[in-house]
Amino acid sequence: YIPYENPLDRYFIRHPAAFLSTGKERLIIPKIDRRQRAGHIACAAAELPLREAELNEEEKEIASSLCGEGVLAETSRGFIYRGLERAHQRFALDDLSGQTIKITCDGTVLETMDPLRARREAHPGAVLLHNGETYVIERLDLEKGIAEGRREDVPYHTHALVSSEVKILSTSEFCESESSLRARGRGMVTERVVGYKTIDADRTISVSDLDLPPHSYESDVMWISFRCGIPGIANADLPGSIHGAEHALLAMAPLLVLCDAGDVGGVSSPFDPKTGYPTIVFYDAFSGGAGITPGLYRSFSLLIEAAHALVSECPCRDGCPACILSPRCGSQNRPLSKPGTILILKSLTEEWGSR
Ligand SMILES: [Zn+2]
Ligand SMILES: [Zn+2]
Incomplete structure (x- = not known):
């Protein structure tokens, strides 16, 4: 310390x-709503098959509807995640608002943020730390849900x-x-x-x-x-x-x-x-x-x-x-x-x- x-x-x-x-x-x-609960179920199923016995009635029903959307598949071992992108990228579990802003560099998505956090951490000029590397944000378009940054080693940080x-x-x-x-x-x-x-x-x-x-x-x-x-x-x-x-x-x-x-x-x-x-x-x-x-x-x-x-x-x-x-x-x-x-x-x- x-x-x-x-x-x-x-x-x-x-x-x-x-x-x-x-x-x-x-x-x-805090109490979470159905959309956030679905995100947790999808992310859990991406880790290990999720057995029906582990779910309550409401969660079983959410898992079935995720199967209908092609997000999960029901197998003999339980529900498994079958989305193309990583579950935590599709369902940002720290996002309580339902909207996401993609933070990108050279067309690659580094991470996603809810609009509130993007305003605070991905505004133009912000220094963003991602996987131990620093990026300087150049543009934030809240309507299009995108922020663009460039990879640059800088000795400072921003608040x-x-x-x-x-x-x-x-x-x-x-x-x-x-x-x-x-x-x-x-x-x-x-x-x-x-x-x-x-x-x-x-x-x-x-x-x-x-x-x-x-x-x-x-x-x-x-x-x-x-x-x-x-x-x-x-x-x-x-x-x-x-x-x-x-x-x-x-x-x-x-x-x-x-x-x-x-x-x-x-x-x-x-x-x-x-x-x-x-x-x-x-x-x-x-x-x-x-x-x-x-x-x-x-x-x-x-x-x-x-x-x-x-x-x-x-x-x-x-x-x-x-x-x-x-x-x-x-x-x-x-x-x-x-x-x-x-x-x-x-x-x-x-x-x-x-x-
Ligand atoms: Zn004050
Ligand atoms: Zn003092």
């Missing part, structure tokens, strides 16, 4: 027990800058304390990839703008609303304070739920039209949701305690890449207030902490 200059690794250096005692990763399996809006649609669970409210439910996320950073050895060497169409999708969301303001924070410092708290909480999400830092997004606003208060909303960055924010909602006490420790123990003065600066921030880490962030996280810990 080599720790890097990012918030989670810095937290582990100061709290090695958290690294050693996290236990088994908790796997989250998409994502600006998002979330409209809360419904509440499925909530909890109130004296001055704040936390809740989870469903939301409509609109994401815009507004640009990208080129990074060489942890240093940003350039920032480029992009003009890609926005993408909207429904997802799982969790939010925190501050109903009585935050003591000690002037109105002018509020946007930078809740923005900093959003970044710190996002950075700590992988500590509690099996996910990557980019799998969950956040939006903070001094006034949310749905809640009527300063609010931070977190969303699963997957069309349909992936069970991440429900997991964060359940582990809320640990999440805020870890985020509070992360920021208050960081020796920097105004915020740094090891605490509240985020390489993914769509507003270039502006505004941010480290003292305000600490005040918010402290007040949340006092209200919702486990100690």
